[in-house]
Amino acid sequence: GSMKTSTSNQSIECDAFEDISWLFKYQVHFMWIVFAFGFVENLFVIMVFLLHKNRCTVAEIYLGNLAAADLLFVLSLPFWAFTLSNSFVWIFGGFLCVVINAFAQLNMYSSIYFLMMVSIDRYLALVKTMSAGRMRRVGCAKFNCLLIWLFAALMSVPKIAFRHVIVHPYINNTMCLIDAPNQWHIASNFLLNIVGFLIPLIVIMFCSLQIINVLRNNSMQKFKDFNTERKATLLVFAVLLLFIACWLPFHIFTFLDSLDHLEMFQKCYMTAIIEIGNQISTYMGFSNSCFNPLLYVLVGNHFRKKAMEVYRQYFPRPQRDRNASIPTDFSYDTARTSISMGTQNRIL
Numbered sequence: 001g002s003m004k005t006s007t008s009n010q011s012i013e014c015d016a017f018e019d020i021s022w023l024f025k026y027q028v029h030f031m032w033i034v035f036a037f038g039f040v041e042n043l044f045v046i047m048v049f050l051l052h053k054n055r056c057t058v059a060e061i062y063l064g065n066l067a068a069a070d071l072l073f074v075l076s077l078p079f080w081a082f083t084l085s086n087s088f089v090w091i092f093g094g095f096l097c098v099v100i101n102a103f104a105q106l107n108m109y110s111s112i113y114f115l116m117m118v119s120i121d122r123y124l125a126l127v128k129t130m131s132a133g134r135m136r137r138v139g140c141a142k143f144n145c146l147l148i149w150l151f152a153a154l155m156s157v158p159k160i161a162f163r164h165v166i167v168h169p170y171i172n173n174t175m176c177l178i179d180a181p182n183q184w185h186i187a188s189n190f191l192l193n194i195v196g197f198l199i200p201l202i203v204i205m206f207c208s209l210q211i212i213n214v215l216r217n218n219s220m221q222k223f224k225d226f227n228t229e230r231k232a233t234l235l236v237f238a239v240l241l242l243f244i245a246c247w248l249p250f251h252i253f254t255f256l257d258s259l260d261h262l263e264m265f266q267k268c269y270m271t272a273i274i275e276i277g278n279q280i281s282t283y284m285g286f287s288n289s290c291f292n293p294l295l296y297v298l299v300g301n302h303f304r305k306k307a308m309e310v311y312r313q314y315f316p317r318p319q320r321d322r323n324a325s326i327p328t329d330f331s332y333d334t335a336r337t338s339i340s341m342g343t344q345n346r347i348l
Helices: 008-018 021-051 058-085 093-126 138-160 182-215 224-261 268-299 301-314 332-347
Strands: 163-168 173-178
Touching: 021 058, 021 268, 021 301, 058 093, 058 138, 058 268, 093 138, 093 163, 093 173, 093 182, 093 224, 093 268, 138 182, 182 224, 224 268, 268 301
Parallel strands: none
Antiparallel strands: 163 173
């Protein structure tokens, strides 16, 4: 951060606040942990959706694309973990400097819009049940996902346009940094806050409030389809709440960072506090990529069922010789009943 005071006492105070080297000791380990869990978990979610014999529901298409966005993001973490452990020296070249950071930006913009579409789908399923048929088609959902990916790529351009490998004078070595004017930094922050969080969050909150009102309607509880949709909606709510908890602090500190660049804060230690907050909140956001799959398993009954069906589909139980398992002193009816019950247990 830039110094905003010139007296020696304040400079010492600022230097004390700006020493955030203690953060970097934990960041490398944290990145490897998020990568390890996020890679395995999101790949597992994608494979369950792809390998299951039944086609995905609309909500599952959006959640599958969310898992793909998280998977792309965690694939970028080893590059940054190695760079941090290598004293910020970037050795992977200019192309990967742009691409790796593009993955992070794609995740920031696409994740919340996939969640917004899941919320809209739940809204149409529970609130607009009679008029939602066309909008809840699988083909429509896939087209929406394509639009979101293209939109996220477009929104990522401002952040990656000024990303370069430059020789930093402080460490006298190559670093992958953003080299842009101050006004651009402020504008891209506001774009991320408003387009990448606030607008979809308003849509999500509207849909959620409407859904909660419907869920409270006891007269709807008697419908079987309604109860099925209600269970799916509980998983969506859990994913939404976790996403907001992980990413809201990041957007708050991004907004404060913009105010700091506008010189709204006169105390130089505020710059350091915002920088520390930015670092910590960024890693809170990163952790969201490995929490979502855990929610699918813990909260999503339908997903657990799908996962077990995929497992049985590719790893079937060995069939025992039924004739050998029938005792000789059993009657034919008793043996037939025993076999029937065994078959039923396997199906259930």
